[in-house]
Amino acid sequence: ALLDEQARAIGVPLEKVYLPSGEPGGCTNDVYEAIMSRVMAHYKARGVETVAFGDLFLEDLRAWREANLAKAGMRGIFPIWKRNTTKVAHEVIQLGYKAYLSCVEPKVGSGFVGRLYDEEFLQVLPSEIDPCGENGEFHSFVFDGPIFKRAVSVRVGEIVTRDGRYYADLLPNDSVEKCTAELIPPV
Known part of the structure; x- marks a missing residue:
């Protein structure tokens, strides 16, 4: 409910992605990647080509994001990358x-x-x-x-x-x- 309220207060649409939770295993990385692959394909089909991230310095996370976006024919931008x-x-x-x-x-x-x-x-x-x-x-x-x-x-x-x-x-x-x-x- 608070995320919905936050989106309304900013004035942007909010589309939620639900991930499985609970035991055993919760949401494994493979499951996460499969779900996000479908989500990115959905947005690509709607004309979205670029996704922005607020990452600052975690090289492995950036590489992982870029690799997964590339599979969907998209790219990431990192506007505050390497900022102090x-x-x-x-x-x-x-x-x-x-x-x-x-x-x-x-x-x-x-x-x-x-x-x-x-x-x-x-x-x-x-x-x-x-x-x-x-x-x-x-x-x-x-x-x-x-x-x-x-x-x-x-x-x-x-x-x-x-x-x-x-x-x-x-x-x-x-x-x-x-x-x-x-x-x-x-x-």
């Missing part, structure tokens, strides 16, 4: 984007899940953690910024641990009282 991630992080905040951290790896620490991605966050983030989470250290949900026609009204719900990661349940603002990441002691 510290500079990108500060620019995103200075431009007015607002986000909550929705998932963090244990090495980041449980005290970071559910908090705002802001200058204070960058100041206290452990130095070995990429400030853009480029290595998968954390994920976020952007709820406001210059491209938004209006902010997405969202609040942090329950904080849980699942599959060794910390997750913040992000909910529409009117559905729950705000909780804090202090429910889980920092690691």
